[in-house]
Amino acid sequence: MSAKVTVDDVQRVAELANLELTPDESGHMVHDLNAILDYVAQLSELHTGGVKPLAQIGELKGAGGVSLLRPDVKEPSLDRAAVMAQAPETDQVFFKVPKVIER
């Protein structure tokens, strides 16, 4: 759990997250991530064998119960024109984006 993060690691993670870092930013991030990961490494002191991960607060006793899902039926949603008005580029029906595939 105390692996040192390198510039290559940061670049790889940035790519996964669709972020583009300048060399200067990468350097800072390597430093900051290592400091934070060193700090979180203390969690390895705790024995958690057999402990069920807690993903939903409602699972806990008295905490209100687990998520309620509505019936899977069609319901009115936001007006298309109001939503499309927010798009950077649109033909009013679809969102437009730059070229995906080079011909």
Added chain:
Amino acid sequence: MPSDANTAENYVETPKTLTELHAEIAAGRTKAADLAASYYDRIAAVNPRLNVYLGLSKERAMEQAARVDAAAAKGDPLGSLAGVPVGIKDVLVMKGAPATAGSKILEGYRPPYDATPVSKLEAAGAVLLGKINCDEFAMGSSNENSAYGPVRNPVDTGRVPGGSSGGSAAAVAANMAVATLGTDTGGSIRQPASFCGVVGVLPTYGRVSRYGLIAFASSLDRVGPFAANVRDAATLLGVIAGYDPKDATSSPAPVPDYAAESDRPVEGLRIGVPAEYFGEGLDPEVRAAIEKGIESLKAAGCAVKTVSLPTTKYAIPTYYLVATAEASANLARFDGVRYGYRSPSSANLADMYRHSRDEGFGAEVKRRILLGTYALSAGYYDAYYLKAQQVRRLLAEEFLRAFAEVDTIVTPTAPMPAFKLGEKTGDPLAMYLADIYTVTASLAGICGVTVPCGKTNAGLPVGMQVLAAHLNEGTAFRVARAVEAAQR
């Protein structure tokens, strides 16, 4: 702008209580329209110095005020917040009003709908003044991460108001709104309320709908009120709480009359004091103020006993893994396609994603996306995210055991009073430690109230955090009322 504490002016003012305002507006002695106009005047005078409001929704506010005045003139029944001027943290959407989340990446976005807590406030008669500054995507403990500049603490403008809901706390402290909404993921309501000397509420997870909240960490995010006194905060929670079919984690539990619960005496309540919250790193003046507050609870007839929460020391690392992992997933939606900022110069789709995100996000947001992506990436998932979720259960169960023995747990809200602008911006880890007493309740999903509890020698506010078990807000309000009463 000068940021030397010696040049600081004090902008703190006391607004009327909700009960007083309701009586005045119902009787027509105060017109909601005049009240709203006077708040806009005050905002115009004070905002250039404090940087609290990012946008004003005057047209909507004045229309609502006119409706309230017309209803009052006819003698129609008025909502509990009729004519009350409120401000909204700019991570909650208001139809047609620019929503920024303190980020450049949402530039130009005008949401086509209202967040549920916002529409509930308006349905109760509240007048929505505008949108309030905060750390970018609610990530920060000082409000210095806003792309629109930091908010200043009205008590001392050389200091931060706390974060991430720093603007919401400062607005109430400076009477730029009677009440505000904020959000709390790791302490973002409680810590700024403490720094600015106002009351802030962390409702139980699921108590208030998150529909229309721009998500940071979905298993932790909560919406809650700020007010100048405990009873008003209780009234506000009663208005915004309740089941909402638009939020799958919203609780169907009935909503009690929190204001009435806060009126009940505290005699006989059992108060837990955890040693783990009074150790190394606690400012001695904060400790003295909290100890005095605990003495006042004893004097009011509470039974005070020590409780043990030994997993507390692992809360910050656990929090920063869970929160950043969820943030990395939530913030993937900001891609320049559907709304907000799109980088103008990209040859293809992949470049457009990267350029838009790189130009749109600030440094702290990128740091957290990277940490979260790393913690979720192949080979690290078990060691980081899964481990953190296991520790999260240990922390939560520890609280449940403690609440079998005591009704509330009291702690300092933050280890220090408001710090100076720029003091911690160079060291992310030092900034994260400002949340050391608040992240535990966030992880456990329990509720709490922070209430002003004395001041330091320099006059900086200290806040006491009163924690209670899930859905037990009423008891936290009662104890906070007793602490508040002892300050007078």
